Amino acid sequence: MFTRRGRRTASIVGASALTLALVACGSGSSNGIDSATNSQTGSSPSVMPPWPAPVSGIPALVEGAGLDLGPMGTAEHYHPTLRIVIDDERVAIPPNIGVDPSTGAMSAVHTHEGDGTIHIEADTVGEVFTLGQLFTQWNVVLGEDQIGGVKSDNPIIVTVNGQQVMGDPAGLRLRPDQQILLEVS
DSSP states (O other), rough: OOOTHHHHHHHHHHHHHHHHHHHHTTTTTTTSSOOSSSTTTTTOOOSSOOOOOSSOOHHHHHHHHTTOOSSSOOOOOEOEEEEEETTTTEEEOOOTTTBTTEEEEEEEEEEEESBBBOOOEEEEEEEEEEHHEEEHHHHHHEEHHHHHHTTTOOOOOOTTTTTEESSSSSGBBBTTOOOOOOEEE
């Protein structure tokens, strides 16, 4: 499942072997975020899907996305949706991205369900949020030719409401009622 052709397969196999070696060695970090492994599953943020929501180190991931944790904002509330399709297979978007399970605090950009709904609950009207902020909190790499450990020889196809959008998907501004699709084939 989710195999890549040619050079991509070799880099995935190499990344998987490195991940297994790091997990076996118990690699970790003192700040609660392990840049090599996810403490919940032992999976690297750069390996193949599925990618679960992190369960530790949430404050640092949220801060890394340029956000903060707190109660849900009420000044602006909308819901773009995200679908990811890799080699014609849908990738699950997990619940609780951007939510600290130990306190219940959440960032302005988060998920509750596992259906791809992104919740924007901001303290201030007009704040700008990006798809990259969600992925940073998810601890999954997102770039023009990469989602997690899935690298492509071609740019990721990004469509919003059925219209293709060019550029780095991490910079995509989140807006009300967007239907966002990221495709790698």
